[in-house]
Amino acid sequence: MSTETELAPEPPQSTRQDILGAARRRFERFGAPKTTMDEVAREAGCSRTTLYAHFRNKEDLYASLLTQEIEAFICEASAVRGSGGRAGSKIRRIVEITRATYARNPVLRLALTRDAEMSLEPVASAFTHDQEHRIIELLRRVLEEGVAEGSLRPIDPERVAYLMFHLGRVLVERETSGMGEYPFDEILSLMDEVFSLGIAKSRQQQGRESA
Numbered sequence: 001m002s003t004e005t006e007l008a009p010e011p012p013q014s015t016r017q018d019i020l021g022a023a024r025r026r027f028e029r030f031g032a033p034k035t036t037m038d039e040v041a042r043e044a045g046c047s048r049t050t051l052y053a054h055f056r057n058k059e060d061l062y063a064s065l066l067t068q069e070i071e072a073f074i075c076e077a078s079a080v081r082g083s084g085g086r087a088g089s090k091i092r093r094i095v096e097i098t099r100a101t102y103a104r105n106p107v108l109r110l111a112l113t114r115d116a117e118m119s120l121e122p123v124a125s126a127f128t129h130d131q132e133h134r135i136i137e138l139l140r141r142v143l144e145e146g147v148a149e150g151s152l153r154p155i156d157p158e159r160v161a162y163l164m165f166h167l168g169r170v171l172v173e174r175e176t177s178g179m180g181e182y183p184f185d186e187i188l189s190l191m192d193e194v195f196s197l198g199i200a201k202s203r204q205q206q207g208r209e210s211a
Helices: 013-030 037-044 048-054 058-081 087-104 106-113 121-149 157-176 184-199 203-210
Strands: none
Touching (some): 013 037, 013 048, 013 058, 013 106, 037 048, 037 058, 058 087, 058 106, 058 121, 087 106, 087 121, 087 184, 106 121, 121 157, 157 184
């Protein structure tokens, strides 16, 4: 018999993804508070031992699912910053990505609204707070670049980003929950217009500066 300590093999990532997919389905249908780890294991077609090899408890499972979904969203939104176009079009694209993400992802949407029956509020609160700071920081950088490129007035990017985020959040929450009173595209265009009038330089101003 070998005296060397044998390391336990790493749990396969495909199994982890199967578990996260099963958890997402259960959380969407019944809510995280009412879902048990046993139910997730049955949904994933694995044993309790396998489930707990990947996740310590339900809070860890819920946090891991939120992390995966949020990171995918942040990655997509961040890619907009490096794309072509002016700051205004980038900001609109980020808002559109936010809308689409929450429309198709009930787990994230319920975490955002901190629905007591469907989300684990302390975990959801921590993750949405972190997401808020990251999106505001992304918007701030886009706004700073807009000022540098000459398409925006010399505004305070941090405060304008804060305002944009929270106005956009209200619109997205109402739209994805079915409470929006006006077509989202119309409201989004109106928000663009309001912000453009407030922070964008007119074409005449840009023309005089480039002359």
